[in-house]
Amino acid sequence: MKVKTILLAGGRGTRLAPLTLKRAKPAVPFAGKYRVIDFTLSNCVNSNLFDILVITQYRPHSLNEHIRNGRPWDLDRGFTGGVHLLHPFQGVKNTDWFSGTADAVLRNINFVRHGSPDLVLVLSGDHVYKMDYSHLIKYHCKTGADATLCTTRVPMEHACHYGIVKTNENQSITGFLEKPKKPPSNVASMGVYIFNYEALERVLSEDAIKDVEKLDFGRHLMPYMLEKGYSLFAYPFSGYWVDIGLIDSYWQAHMDLLLENPPMDLNDRRWVIHTRSEERPSTRVLQNAHIHNSLIANGVVISENAVVEDSVLSPGVFVGPGAQIRQSVILNDSVICQGSRINRCLIDKMVVAGRHSQIGRVEDRHDLGITCVGKNTHLTENLSVGRGVKLGTDLRAEDFNTFGNLIVPDNTSFRVDLSKY
Incomplete structure (x- = not known):
């Protein structure tokens, strides 16, 4: 089973300004020695996923310098995969910046197609969490779904900032609302998706999708797939997960690390968070x-x-x-x-x-x-x-x-x- 991983890392992070005035949100430092993107990259390699495309756009310089050839994550590979940084480019037909998460994937579909993957895992580079994606992959294959998205429960007062997912008793998705003003529940999409490659390429090639301005996974692609009868399932995630897109959430995530029993243990040798470290003297x-x-x-x-x-x-x-x-x-x-x-x-x-x-x-x-x-x-x-x-x-x-x-x-x-x- 070949899995191609796409890591979306081009966000401007306007709500996290001024920390994002000179860097993309995934490049924001975190927890003393890491960058935010380190958590998703480390989840990939700890899940034995080594074929990764990182799609950048806004101020990618810090990310380029940080990731380089991917050696700290054991991603300095060639024939067997590795990490590849993809930037916006001017082609014969595509002359604009990426205008949405799904649009970024659509414009790089040739790179996604390379190697003939069976599954495509789409991740965000600006979330802090630990997750073994191999469990998600097994769950997706077991359900026979065209696409599976990960969900978590968020505080009800913050639910309006997320895509809200409605499921039946079997976790089959029956409804999806992107950032509703009055959320019907607090079951939120984590921005983690896995697709059967054929289903993803087919839906992205349809005119009704290609012509959408600012094409987004949550706002457009998932509702469209539901409408057209694709099989979508939710994968409930019960671990610690935080979107650091707000000043308060970024600060609170650090305070969480200082609790007596932190919800995310950075000292867990079974799940190392890798990073590119600078040589510094002792404290x-x-x-x-x-x-x-x-x-x-x-x-x-x-x-x-x-x-x-x-x-x-x-x-x-x-x-x-x-x-x-x-x-x-x-x-x-x-x-x-x-x-x-x-x-x-x-x-x-x-x-x-x-x-x-x-x-x-x-x-x-x-x-x-x-x-x-x-x-x-x-x-x-x-x-x-x-x-x-x-x-x-x-x-x-x-x-x-x-x-x-x-x-x-x-x-x-x-x-x-x-x-x-």
Whole structure:
């Protein structure tokens, strides 16, 4: 049984800005040493799937650099498969960008067809979870379905952000609603699909599908297949799964890793999450520093009298003397200067928080959300940034004069418009 895996990794991730202003969503760093896409790639190789097409589009440079030839995932193969990065291209007829998840597959159908696969597994590169796809494949073959999609239960208040699946008692799909305003249930599509290759190519070749603008699996292909009488089944997944497409969900996924019994164990040697790692020196912790319930990556320096609690520090982060970091995620090579206080924040790479600044003020008002600072922004000394603020990339001292008195009010967004990028 030949399986071709398609990993969709071209999303802009507008709701995750400013973390996605300079990178695709699957390339966003996660859990101190990984990228988000590492989890799906590792699921593939741990499931003995080694023939993988990664379809990119928006700002693919970080992904290209990270994946390269696929060696960390044992995907540096040739004749037997391996990983291949597919980018948008200009052909005789196709002159536009990919305009939907299914459109991206349709435009690369020649690459999908290569090797004559029996099944096509379609995955998203921006979800964090562990899953053995071999169980899904066996289930799909047993049901005799044309297509099978994975489902999970999400909080009812978030169900409007997902495709909602209706099934009968045998898990045969009887209805599919893409992001309904009033969801009838919380059984949501995970964006994980497996197709019989012949059925997938046949449905993608039909004029009624090819002519659809922004052709999407959830919004168009699955409802169309139901309407035309294709056999669709659901595969219920009960493990931990999170779509990190929102600032709050990205932050919460990190906090989940810090629980006493985390829902996803990164230390499980039976299911290793592989990644391309940088060479960094050992972590250094100076005298009287206090670290509690945190993930600290290589190359981090925590100075004297600093406090790090319930936080994730990525490689190369420097924490100055007396600085305090609580319930925050700090990405690579950021500098938290002396006396600064960081609370419920996401700090992107190479950010400098000036001395005695307060980012995400300490008032107990959790409803205001997570403060987020974009890549390579330098925050001035004594700057006070409120809860739920979004600051863009590459900001400097002169930019903060806009606010006066060095105070950025709660829930402000400043230079995070994706249309500029």
